[in-house]
Amino acid sequence: MEFFTGVRPLLFSYVLINGILITLQTKEEVLLDMRATGGELGWLTWPLDQGDKPGWEVIQRTLNGSQFYTFSVCNVGEREQDNWLRTTFIQRRPSASRVFVELQFIVRDCNSFDGASLTCKETFNLFTSESDADVGTTFRKGQFKKVATIAPDEITSKNELRINTETKVVENLSRKGFYLAFQDIGACIALLSVRVYYKTCPATVKSLASFPETVAGGENQALREVSGVCVENAISEELPRIYCTVDGEWVVPVGQCQCKPGYEEVEDECQECKAGSFKAEASGDKCTPCPANTQELDSGAVVCPCMDGFYRAPNDPPTGPCSGLPSAPRDLVATTSAGKLLLTWSPPEDTGGRTDITYSIECQRCEGMVCQSCGEKIRYEPAGVGLTDTKVSVSELDAHLNYTFTVEAHSGVTVLTSQAVPPANRPPSTSALTTSLLYTDPPKITAMRVMERSSTSLSLFWDVKPRVHPRPIRYELTYRKKDDNLDVTTYTVLILEKNSVQIKDLVPGTAYLFRVQALSSDGSPGGSSMEEQFETSEHLTQNNTAVIFGVAAGGAAMLFIVIVVLFLRRRKRNSHTRQGPEDTYFSSSEQLKPLKTYVDPHTYEDPNTAVLKFATEIHPSHITKQKVIGAGEFGEVYRGILKVPGRKEVAVAIKTLKPGYTEKQRQDFLSEASIMGQFSHQNIIRLEGVVTKCKDFFKHAMIVTEYMENGALDRYLRDHDGEFASFQLVGMLRGIAAGMKYLSDMSYVHRDLAARNILVNNTLECKVSDFGLSRVLEDDPEGTYTTSGGKIPIRWTAPEAIAYRKFTSASDVWSFGIVMWEVMAFGERPYWDMSNHEVMKAINEAFRLPAPMDCPSAVYQLMLQCWLQDRSKRPRFGDIVSLLDKLLRSPDSLKTIADFDPRISIRLPSTSGSDGSPFRSVSEWLESIKMSQYSENFACAGVVTMDQVLQMKNEDIKNIGVRLPGHLKRIAYSILGLKDQTSTLSVFAV
Ligand code: AMP
Numbered sequence: 001m002e003f004f005t006g007v008r009p010l011l012f013s014y015v016l017i018n019g020i021l022i023t024l025q026t027k028e029e030v031l032l033d034m035r036a037t038g039g040e041l042g043w044l045t046w047p048l049d050q051g052d053k054p055g056w057e058v059i060q061r062t063l064n065g066s067q068f069y070t071f072s073v074c075n076v077g078e079r080e081q082d083n084w085l086r087t088t089f090i091q092r093r094p095s096a097s098r099v100f101v102e103l104q105f106i107v108r109d110c111n112s113f114d115g116a117s118l119t120c121k122e123t124f125n126l127f128t129s130e131s132d133a134d135v136g137t138t139f140r141k142g143q144f145k146k147v148a149t150i151a152p153d154e155i156t157s158k159n160e161l162r163i164n165t166e167t168k169v170v171e172n173l174s175r176k177g178f179y180l181a182f183q184d185i186g187a188c189i190a191l192l193s194v195r196v197y198y199k200t201c202p203a204t205v206k207s208l209a210s211f212p213e214t215v216a217g218g219e220n221q222a223l224r225e226v227s228g229v230c231v232e233n234a235i236s237e238e239l240p241r242i243y244c245t246v247d248g249e250w251v252v253p254v255g256q257c258q259c260k261p262g263y264e265e266v267e268d269e270c271q272e273c274k275a276g277s278f279k280a281e282a283s284g285d286k287c288t289p290c291p292a293n294t295q296e297l298d299s300g301a302v303v304c305p306c307m308d309g310f311y312r313a314p315n316d317p318p319t320g321p322c323s324g325l326p327s328a329p330r331d332l333v334a335t336t337s338a339g340k341l342l343l344t345w346s347p348p349e350d351t352g353g354r355t356d357i358t359y360s361i362e363c364q365r366c367e368g369m370v371c372q373s374c375g376e377k378i379r380y381e382p383a384g385v386g387l388t389d390t391k392v393s394v395s396e397l398d399a400h401l402n403y404t405f406t407v408e409a410h411s412g413v414t415v416l417t418s419q420a421v422p423p424a425n426r427p428p429s430t431s432a433l434t435t436s437l438l439y440t441d442p443p444k445i446t447a448m449r450v451m452e453r454s455s456t457s458l459s460l461f462w463d464v465k466p467r468v469h470p471r472p473i474r475y476e477l478t479y480r481k482k483d484d485n486l487d488v489t490t491y492t493v494l495i496l497e498k499n500s501v502q503i504k505d506l507v508p509g510t511a512y513l514f515r516v517q518a519l520s521s522d523g524s525p526g527g528s529s530m531e532e533q534f535e536t537s538e539h540l541t542q543n544n545t546a547v548i549f550g551v552a553a554g555g556a557a558m559l560f561i562v563i564v565v566l567f568l569r570r571r572k573r574n575s576h577t578r579q580g581p582e583d584t585y586f587s588s589s590e591q592l593k594p595l596k597t598y599v600d601p602h603t604y605e606d607p608n609t610a611v612l613k614f615a616t617e618i619h620p621s622h623i624t625k626q627k628v629i630g631a632g633e634f635g636e637v638y639r640g641i642l643k644v645p646g647r648k649e650v651a652v653a654i655k656t657l658k659p660g661y662t663e664k665q666r667q668d669f670l671s672e673a674s675i676m677g678q679f680s681h682q683n684i685i686r687l688e689g690v691v692t693k694c695k696d697f698f699k700h701a702m703i704v705t706e707y708m709e710n711g712a713l714d715r716y717l718r719d720h721d722g723e724f725a726s727f728q729l730v731g732m733l734r735g736i737a738a739g740m741k742y743l744s745d746m747s748y749v750h751r752d753l754a755a756r757n758i759l760v761n762n763t764l765e766c767k768v769s770d771f772g773l774s775r776v777l778e779d780d781p782e783g784t785y786t787t788s789g790g791k792i793p794i795r796w797t798a799p800e801a802i803a804y805r806k807f808t809s810a811s812d813v814w815s816f817g818i819v820m821w822e823v824m825a826f827g828e829r830p831y832w833d834m835s836n837h838e839v840m841k842a843i844n845e846a847f848r849l850p851a852p853m854d855c856p857s858a859v860y861q862l863m864l865q866c867w868l869q870d871r872s873k874r875p876r877f878g879d880i881v882s883l884l885d886k887l888l889r890s891p892d893s894l895k896t897i898a899d900f901d902p903r904i905s906i907r908l909p910s911t912s913g914s915d916g917s918p919f920r921s922v923s924e925w926l927e928s929i930k931m932s933q934y935s936e937n938f939a940c941a942g943v944v945t946m947d948q949v950l951q952m953k954n955e956d957i958k959n960i961g962v963r964l965p966g967h968l969k970r971i972a973y974s975i976l977g978l979k980d981q982t983s984t985l986s987v988f989a990v
Helices: 414-420 563-573 607-614 663-676 713-719 726-745 799-804 809-824 836-844 857-866 877-889 922-928 932-940 946-951 954-959 965-980
Strands: 011-017 020-033 044-046 057-063 066-074 083-086 099-107 124-131 145-150 164-170 177-184 188-201 204-206 209-211 223-227 241-245 250-254 263-266 269-272 330-337 340-346 358-367 370-373 379-381 391-395 401-410 432-439 444-453 458-465 474-481 492-496 500-503 511-519 525-528 532-535 623-631 636-642 650-656 687-691 702-706 758-760 766-768 783-785 791-793
Touching: 066 083, 099 124, 099 145, 145 164, 177 188, 188 241, 204 250, 330 401, 340 401, 358 391, 444 511, 444 532, 458 474, 458 511, 492 500, 607 663, 623 650, 663 687, 663 702, 713 758, 713 809, 726 766, 726 809, 726 857, 726 877, 799 809, 799 836, 809 857, 809 877, 857 877, 922 932, 922 946, 946 965, 954 965
Parallel strands: 444 525
Antiparallel strands: 011 020, 020 188, 044 083, 057 066, 066 188, 083 177, 099 164, 099 188, 124 145, 124 177, 204 209, 223 241, 241 250, 263 269, 330 340, 340 391, 358 370, 358 401, 379 391, 401 432, 444 458, 458 500, 474 492, 474 511, 511 525, 511 532, 623 636, 636 650, 650 702, 687 702, 758 766, 783 791
16 A cells, blocks of 8 residues: 655745745655656455446556556446545654645547437536544445545547546545545546645744744644744844645745854855954844954854954943043143133044043142142032043132143043953053143232221221232232312322332322222232222311322332322323223212223333233244235234134234334334223134244234134225115114223223214224224324324214314213214215315314214214214213113114205216206216216116206106115105205204
8 A cells, every 4th residue: 555655846926925936846746646656556446346337446657668557437328327446545644634635537428429418417526534444345335524526627538538636625534644536427437547645834044043844724723823942042032933825835024033142144054253343232133343452253253242442332332443541632732811720722632543532730839849639629620530622720729839740541441441350460650731820829819998087088908818928929009089170070089009008198088999900020910809889987187189190108118109190190191092081981979889990001101911910822833825915004903813723713803013113113003002901892803912022023913813704894884885775784883882881981082083983894893993002093094184283084983083182082082972973874985075174174163974874863863972062072982882782672763764965975066067067968967976877777768968867756766777776866866956956065053
């Protein structure tokens, strides 16, 4: 008996899972193959004795030289045929509950048998019977169940042989084996082949999991779930599973096996990472080459350890590169300012390949030879450790001690080296940089008291910290009468060597305000006291009048005399000297503010000291000149770059001093820096520093200021005539007024406020510039020599300043009014081409400039206020800032336009050319109103005569291409003026 007759070739089919086409292999396991047996089959036929008409007969056939057996039966003319052919016992595989029965057979056409049509059949039946054992030749029909009726698709006729192939499924098999039986009921059949098989899903490795060969499921279990195991060196969180289909196909693998750390997938296997590469985690990834500064291990590496001297910080990924320690910070510099020490340095040259560099500061204080840690006592701002910036400010230092500061660079790996590496093996301490300095703390005034009081004198005493100062210090005592509500406030300044003074000749029963500032031996100011108020007693013993020039100092050795006196003395010596404190112009509320007053550099015996005090010295190598942008009195002005190490580079303007100047001219040149350096305000040009200490001084003396991209305001506005709305112009004026308020608060009088001395940056911010002491007198092209010998820019200067040199903040307010006019008129020249003499005469006769075209009424009203003859009635800069702010906050307030008189707002008389004759051509007229750029527009539109111009309406002007509202108005107003036939130049009287 033959139960198993071999393995058929694998069948291929394709299944699309999740959109991926995968090839699956199916295998058939054959249980019985009639054709392949090649000999006696041993099948049973029934009934056993059939007489003349035998039932199924075995017939031996030869095909292509090989023999095989077939069964046939052909009792078509007989009634009631019931011929059975039963196979041998077919053993079942335990899991094969479903088998396929493939039949090849021939059925003869009943019509081909004459007279047999009544009994002839063309089908036969397939039966099966299960059994746990081979029953031998025992055959009981009743034990068989019908599987199917087999009918041919094609019937064989006399002449033509047709072979049919049909496959039937026998299901639900459960016993150890079974028989098949073929029942003939009167057909003419030849059974050529019977093949019994079942399907399996073959053993496979999928997604690094191996699955065993699995018999395909039966009808009740279409998908058979099969568990697998990960291949060697692969792991999976989930048990890998797959499904075997009825047709013997693997589908839908579940649970992914991945190669362990140190292994990668190569053709369904996990192989060790090659030497020099690693894989840290179980994943589907490939091994990667060891990163920078790591050791290359043999194959199968899970991690690449750091090379000696390189580390990974705790937060670094173990797969990342290793880094070295940073080298030392560079260029450590200590500077003192405002009682603090500023340490700055540059980042290390070698960051060890890291970006998380921080710095810490170590401080040692040394007295004599003994040094110790500074401990908690000193303060670092922002902190002493964990600094990311390359600077720190240090305070609470004791004066006159030697300090040693060490700046150490750290990175994420620094802490590892200190923990993991024993000190002896640690890398050399390359990350520290040390600077030592002797710290001289500027002395501070702590308390001021009255020791003795009389009706005319006060004895004052104040404490100074530190009490014992190893170097000589001096004190600057400033005092004034509290209720000085005249517009002249007098300050008296004493320079004293002791911390006490008796002040005599005071007014009885009067309150005075005192302030003391300590000065270091080098003249640098230390902390100053609060302003203290002390009163003289009421008892009137002397007849002491108004102003307090009288000063005597008893007990205290006076080094300097009163600065007021100094000022007066200087004035005698040099009639060009600037504003002194007695000219200070405060509103009463401002009088009580803590004072920070501008110091006239000429009060220094050596103006070089003033430069040193107020300006930072810049090394010439940090400055690059790029392009000449202007000409100053002393030399070219350049645009350039300032690059101080450790700071961002900035664009700067560089004023130079031409070679060959005298010492006096050098001092005058640098005095501008001494003044500018005292100011710090958004609307005041900022001094970056000076170059004075270069050996080749004359070649290199420079004043370096912030760069203002749009240059001088007058020029800028002329170049952008009509392009800004009133709102923007008022915004510019607000900036200038704020800058002027700051200057007046510091008691500085500018004297040459004009649009040409305002600079504009690229955000249209306006800043006051030009602070040269002698500049007003010599440099300004607008300056005119007056009868008193000085040079004054007449058009911008208040009458009292022209008449008797009364330059005050109130005269600056007058000039500000002129600047307002210049701004609103887009850089128009004040009073046009009137001569200086005509201007002075007109002002004296109470005439004032008319409103510029399109000027908001409120703005023009403010101008007129600035031009009040009585300077005490003019608004203060504080008032001006407030008013402009108010206007800017409610833009509607700018909508009312001041009355405009075209006859005077246009530079030339309205009906004629500059010589008084009528305009000869349209282009001459356009030139006179500075609108020549539209000549072509007029010509193209055919407007070629002045008569035609006079006919034009606003609409026509627009139509020929004049678009800017400012220009439209200028042309329209001019035409209006031409019609008015008025040629008189007049100004408004106020
Ligand atoms: P000054 O000697 O200050 O009048 O400067 C002469 C010219 O140089 C000015 O009119 C400006 O055109 C130009 N200038 C001066 N300072 C600056 C600056 N900070 N930014 C841009 N341009 C400047």
